[in-house]
Amino acid sequence: MDYHGHKKTDMHIAEDPKVKLNAPDFPPEEAKMIVSTRIRVGRNLDGYPLGPGLYTPEQRAEVEGYVLKALDTFDGELSGKYYGLGTMS
16 A cells, blocks of 8 residues: 555556546656656467467567557557567667
8 A cells, every 4th residue: 555555455447548647747857867668568468378378489479469569559659669678689
């Protein structure tokens, strides 16, 4: 409760993705330190096991393909550039 600001019994209410997030801006000193952000995908796709259960490079490539296809639909402030782990230094 102290860390997350809600109780275990609280329910998450899905927000309309078309509605702008009503969040305060970071103070200028903090905002200038933010150069990128990351989204961690931790759920599975129908027909595929969770990440650690993907056994072959082909399965991993298929899942990455689905994720890339979904990311291509983002626009506005949600758009960005995808960097695959295999291409990062």
